[in-house]
Amino acid sequence: MEIGNAWPTSIGVTWDSTYLSGGASFYDIRMRPGAAPVILTVASSDSSVIALDNGQISFGPGDSSKSLALKAVGVGKATITLGVPAGSVDPGLARRSGEVEVTLRALNVICGGTDIGKDTQQSCSVSLPADVTLTATSSQLSSLLITADPTVKGSAQATLKGYGTFYLQSPIDSGTAEVTFSAPNYSMRR
Amino acid sequence: MKKTFQLLPSAFIYSDALSEVQPIPMQVNSPRYVDIQLRIIQLSGVVGNILPMRGGLTPVKIDIINTDPSALKVQDSVTFSIGEPSKSVFLTPGTSAISISRPAGFAAPPKTQASYSIK
DSSP states (O other), X not given: OEETOSXXXXXXXXXXXBOTTSOBOOSOOOOOTXXXXXXXXXXXXXXXXEEESOSEEEEOTTOOEEEEEEEEOSSEEEEEEEOOOTTSOOXXXXXXXXXXXXXXXXXXXXXXXXXXXXTBEEEXXXXXXXXXXXXXXXXXXXXXXXXXXXXXXXXXXXXXXXXXXXXXXXXXXXXXXXEEEEOXXXXXXX | OEEEEEXXXXXXXXXXXXXXXXXXXXXXXXXXXXXXEEEEEOTTSOEEEEOOBOTTOOOEEEEEEESOTTTSBOOXXXXXXXXXXXXXXXXXXXXXXXXXXXXXXXXXXXXXXXXXXXX
């Protein structure tokens, strides 16, 4: 999973039968009508990496599988483990747990080009989830200005929320300048 | 994420001045549209991409110089405003040469003048 997801990721939890030999069946097993709901506990080994909106899943009559919402909140690895409800056989830790690795998402900024003429402006577009704030910072205010509004003179730094376009303006006609694009929980790698 | 940008001169280009064919043939009763473009000038001198004028600038007036107004009719000037990368001018046939002025702060284009012959 990648941190910065604006939506939870789901994994399936399947209600299944187990052979006496220990192997799981592959039939579509559903809870019978009239059966009392079964509450399954869910735990994350590291809530700073994977957070759970709900620490339990309820299976009712007719249910054969449920989705579990995982929220990637930090970089690292966490193990998600399901409990064994009363009256059910423990399928073994390997069958009811799984490790999830959370990494940073790569930031993708698309620019019209890498050349900027004096007193012209080059555009760089981004598209991120609506709640993510992206910042563009000029390495040198005297040579490169940044704005999110193409009609005004830029400054050393500009921000956008979600998606949009940065305009990079050059008041000079020689040299190079660097722009750093950053967003919380996004990778700084090129 | 870091991106590096090359900062270069820019110039207003009379697009017909870049034509290899000079004079450019025109026909009587066939007017012609020509672009004046704000373009990057590469370090090699080659004319680069068209880019819009940056925000915060006051409008830039470009005079159009016509060697023979009695033969070829064209407007006196165009004005570039923020965000504009190009403007069109309208030529009415005659035999003449056209060039444009260079505003202060902008580079000289490699070719400045286009000539026309009417057939």
